[in-house]
Amino acid sequence: MKAVRIHSFGGPDVMKLEEVPTSAVAEDEVLIRVHGASVNPVDYKIREGKYFAVKAEQLPVVLGRDVAGKVEQRGARAQSWQRGDAVYAVVDRGRGGYAQYVTVKADLCARAPKNLSLIEAASVPLAGLTAWQGLFDHGQLQQGQSVLIHGGAGGVGHLAIQFAKARGAHVTTTVSHRDIEFVRGLGADIVIDRTAQRFEELLSDIDLVFDLIAGEVQKRSVQVLKRGGVLVSTLGKPDESALKEREIRGVGYMAEPNGAQLTEITQLIEAGKVRPYVSATFPLQDVARAHEVAVKEHPRGKVVLEVP
Numbered sequence: 001m002k003a004v005r006i007h008s009f010g011g012p013d014v015m016k017l018e019e020v021p022t023s024a025v026a027e028d029e030v031l032i033r034v035h036g037a038s039v040n041p042v043d044y045k046i047r048e049g050k051y052f053a054v055k056a057e058q059l060p061v062v063l064g065r066d067v068a069g070k071v072e073q074r075g076a077r078a079q080s081w082q083r084g085d086a087v088y089a090v091v092d093r094g095r096g097g098y099a100q101y102v103t104v105k106a107d108l109c110a111r112a113p114k115n116l117s118l119i120e121a122a123s124v125p126l127a128g129l130t131a132w133q134g135l136f137d138h139g140q141l142q143q144g145q146s147v148l149i150h151g152g153a154g155g156v157g158h159l160a161i162q163f164a165k166a167r168g169a170h171v172t173t174t175v176s177h178r179d180i181e182f183v184r185g186l187g188a189d190i191v192i193d194r195t196a197q198r199f200e201e202l203l204s205d206i207d208l209v210f211d212l213i214a215g216e217v218q219k220r221s222v223q224v225l226k227r228g229g230v231l232v233s234t235l236g237k238p239d240e241s242a243l244k245e246r247e248i249r250g251v252g253y254m255a256e257p258n259g260a261q262l263t264e265i266t267q268l269i270e271a272g273k274v275r276p277y278v279s280a281t282f283p284l285q286d287v288a289r290a291h292e293v294a295v296k297e298h299p300r301g302k303v304v305l306e307v308p
Contacts, residue, residue, distance in 0.1 A: 002308070003099035004287050005060040009049030012288035015063065023095070023103045030081050030106050031073040032089070036122030037064045037097040037284075039294045039303040040155065047291070053093060062096025063287075066125035067104075068118040069307075078106035086112040090125045090257040098287060100307055110262035113269040116276070123155070123276045123302035128265045130234060130255040131160035131210075136167070138251040139208040139232045143168030148203060148224060151212035152188060153179035155302045156234065160210055161186045162274040163265075172206070174199055174217075182277075182300055200224050208232065222248060277301030284308060 003020045025031045043063050045051040054061060068088035071081045081087065087109040091097045095104075112121040134156075135141045147164050151157040152173030164171045165187040172190040173183050180191050192199045194217075203224040211218045214235035221231055222242050230249045231238045237252030268274040279299035282290040284307050294303045 001100040002284070003062045003096060004064070004284065005062050005096075006047055007060045009047065009056065009059075012047070012291045014047060015287050015291070017285055017287070020062070020099070022101045025073050025075050025103055027075040027077040028105055028107070029075045029103045030071045030078050030087070030109060031101055031103050032067060032069040032087060032109075033072040034067045034069040034097060034100055034102055034307045035118035036069070036120075036281075037067045037099075037305045037307060038123045038126065038155075039290050039305065040065055040126050041294075042126075043098075044291050044295055061094075062099055064091065064097030064099065064102075064305075066090045066122065066127075067097040067102055068112050068121035068125075070118075072101065074106065081106055081109065086118060086121075088112045088118075088121045088125050088262065089259070090129055090255070090262075092257060098284065098305060098307075105257075108257040108259045110259050110266055113266045115270055115272075119281055119304050119306060120276055120278055122304050123278050124159070124265065124269075125262060126255060127155040127302060128159050128276075129258055129261055130156045131163055132261050132265065133253065133255050133258075134210050134232045134234060135160060135163055135208070138253055139210060139230050141167060141169055141208050144170075145207040146170045146172070146205070147208040147210060148199070148206045148221070149173045149188075149210045149212070150194075150217050150221070151175070152183045152186070152191075153300045154212060154298070157212050158183070158186055158277055158301050159274065160212075161188050163268070166268055166273045172199075172203060174213075179300060211235065211238075222246065278304050280304075281306055 089109040174194040200223040205226040211233040238250035
């Protein structure tokens with residue numbers, strides 16, 4: 001099969017489309033014929049050698065953390081899936097989705113939403129689970145609570161807005177000026193132009209801050225949280241010393257594969273309550289260009305690779 005691998009760390013040019021063996025299918029796995037694989041920040045962090053879990057001695061590796069496609073083969077204990085079923089999933093660490101085929105544990109897969117193409121569906125798994133777990137598992141967001149989402153126009157953020165609204169939360173988000181109308185269309189109640197306004201001068205008593213930016217934005221976020229609130233970040237655990245005084249709980253996390261949660265996301269998408277946004281698609285052989293766009297242009301939603 002064809003797959004995109006790196007043999008060394010570096011820029012987009014280190015990614016090579018190569019012929020590699022198709023993995024054998026374990027008893028609890030399915031083999032997915034990949035139709036689409038999305039581009040995520042973890043992909044270019046791995047490529048650049050900036051992701052702690054991938055070391056030089058482990059190279060070469062196939063990139064890509066999530067996929068959508070059709071079941072090609074199933075193991076003896078993967079009876080819940082049939083050949084031809086449309087599925088999507090986050091790929092276990094150590095495997096890669098930028099490939100024509102990938103094996104995934106059967107219980108980590110979910111039925112792809114019927115109202116999405118497989119290319120659109122490929123944009124959802126990792127970003128969707130990152131948003132879901134940040135808001136609900138770690139942030140404990142409930143109906144009627146308030147959440148501030150930093151970076152609401154991005155891959156994780158634009159889904160987080162929709163998930164929070166579907167849960168019945170009051171949603172504020174910070175974005176650049178060009179994305180104001182985009183996030184309003186997603187259902188955000190309050191939109192703050194981060195280039196012209198300081199959110200900490202406009203907000204107070206927020207239950208949850210979901211931070212996708214880090215740095216100074218994260219530090220300033222402490223000021224808007226109510227006593228006993230929660231600051232959740234995908235970019236490292238917040239500084240405890242800044243949180244103690246206000247009894248704020250700080251959480252840093254990485255999303256984990258979860259088929260049951262993906263099934264809940266499928267239900268929201270099929271009910272019309274959530275819609276992923278794909279800003280650009282590229283054929284697998286143009287993976288370098290896809291990374292350049294994702295890194296330099298900060299597109300809305302997601303960039304997806306179409307796998308031949």
